[in-house]
Amino acid sequence: MMSNPNRVDISIHVGLHNQDRESKMQASMGQSGFVHSTSTFHYGSHGMPNVRMSQNVLQNPAEPRQNTARHYIRQDGRVNIPYCEIDIVHGCNLRCAQCSHFSPYRSGLVAKEDIIDWLESWGKKIHSDIINLLGGEPFLHPDLAEIVRESSRIFPNSNLEITTNGLLLPRVDFAVFEVLRKANVKVIVSDHSGNDIPYRQVLDSMNILRKQNVQHMLRNSNRLWHASCRWTEDNVPVPFQSNLRRAWTACDAKDCKSLVDNKLYKCSILANIAKSVEEGVLSSSLWQAALTYKPLTLDSTVDEIAVHLNTNEIPECSNCPEQLLFVENKQLPSSRVGRGEGP
Numbered sequence: 001m002m003s004n005p006n007r008v009d010i011s012i013h014v015g016l017h018n019q020d021r022e023s024k025m026q027a028s029m030g031q032s033g034f035v036h037s038t039s040t041f042h043y044g045s046h047g048m049p050n051v052r053m054s055q056n057v058l059q060n061p062a063e064p065r066q067n068t069a070r071h072y073i074r075q076d077g078r079v080n081i082p083y084c085e086i087d088i089v090h091g092c093n094l095r096c097a098q099c100s101h102f103s104p105y106r107s108g109l110v111a112k113e114d115i116i117d118w119l120e121s122w123g124k125k126i127h128s129d130i131i132n133l134l135g136g137e138p139f140l141h142p143d144l145a146e147i148v149r150e151s152s153r154i155f156p157n158s159n160l161e162i163t164t165n166g167l168l169l170p171r172v173d174f175a176v177f178e179v180l181r182k183a184n185v186k187v188i189v190s191d192h193s194g195n196d197i198p199y200r201q202v203l204d205s206m207n208i209l210r211k212q213n214v215q216h217m218l219r220n221s222n223r224l225w226h227a228s229c230r231w232t233e234d235n236v237p238v239p240f241q242s243n244l245r246r247a248w249t250a251c252d253a254k255d256c257k258s259l260v261d262n263k264l265y266k267c268s269i270l271a272n273i274a275k276s277v278e279e280g281v282l283s284s285s286l287w288q289a290a291l292t293y294k295p296l297t298l299d300s301t302v303d304e305i306a307v308h309l310n311t312n313e314i315p316e317c318s319n320c321p322e323q324l325l326f327v328e329n330k331q332l333p334s335s336r337v338g339r340g341e342g343p
């Protein structure tokens with residue numbers, strides 16, 4: 001039988017973004033009747049590539065998950081944000097097919113002066129309980145130590161985190177670990193081991209952090225990662241066309257704010273889409289529905305910031321899946337993605 005070249009089967013497995021969510025979800029599955037089933041969905045039309053996905057689906061419970069992290073104005077006049085990400089590097093030394101930051105398609109990094117400027121400016125308007133410096137692969141940034149030092153100075157009461165695949169840690173200068181230790185940074189190592197990456201390398205990274213006395217934890221990203229978009233057989237990321245209420249309900253990135261180009265985004269997914277379209281690695285016509293989103297700027301008042309961040313579903317949520325769709329951990333062949341070799 002002739003196969004349709006515009007169609008692709010994508011195997012999707014049950015999994016979760018991190019260990020915390022893993023344990024929470026395992027508990028929920030026991031308590032609230034999650035159903036793990038195998039289904040086939042057909043997506044297409046409205047000018048989108050016709051993409052077929054064969055999926056193992058973890059169905060959501062009937063009860064919608066609310067925006068759990070309410071944002072409020074603190075006594076010091078700033079808006080409280082539980083968690084905020086800053087991508088300091090766009091490229092990565094890995095090419096994970098499921099990367100929600102589209103790093104296999106991207107390259108480059110953010111200048112430390114820009115990051116410090118954004119932190120200084122937004123530090124007058126927001127407090128974030130956790131600030132996560134990530135990418136891409138943050139250990140590709142030559143000024144990581146300085147960025148950590150400045151983040152710690154500007155947000156002395158925030159917990160700093162770095163999310164990394166850990167594979168570059170054997171090359172990191174001891175002086176960088178000293179800065180991480182002093183700033184009490186927690187390094188979250190995303191385990192992307194599998195056929196392409198031996199688990200031994202991930203263990204070595206954890207051992208380095210342990211020996212350097214740097215706080216750390218392991219995240220099971222190799223088996224626990226969900227789709228934020230779908231892909232054609234040529235590995236082109238394309239959006240879903242979902243019911244926005246259902247997408248919002250299923251979303252587990254809703255509490256994940258993102259500071260990019262001195263703008264504050266309601267979620268990191270919209271920030272990564274906007275940035276990737278701007279860089280020309282995502283198609284603006286395919287992702288048009290996400291580009292209507294307007295992030296917060298420094299002109300926004302604290303009231304506007306709080307209202308914006310507390311908003312539930314927005315039209316742009318239609319780009320996201322209606323269910324948690326957990327995807328296989330695999331590395332894209334370099335010939336298929338063209339960019340993303342790191343800064």
Ligand code: SF4
Pocket residue numbers: 092093094095096098099100101102103104135136137164165190192
């Ligand atoms: S390790 Fe994988 S998922 Fe993480 S930023 Fe790099 S390519 Fe993306």
Ligand code: SF4
Pocket residue numbers: 247248251252253254266267268269270313314316317318319320
């Ligand atoms: S666009 Fe909506 S559904 Fe998608 S990640 Fe952001 S908040 Fe979640």
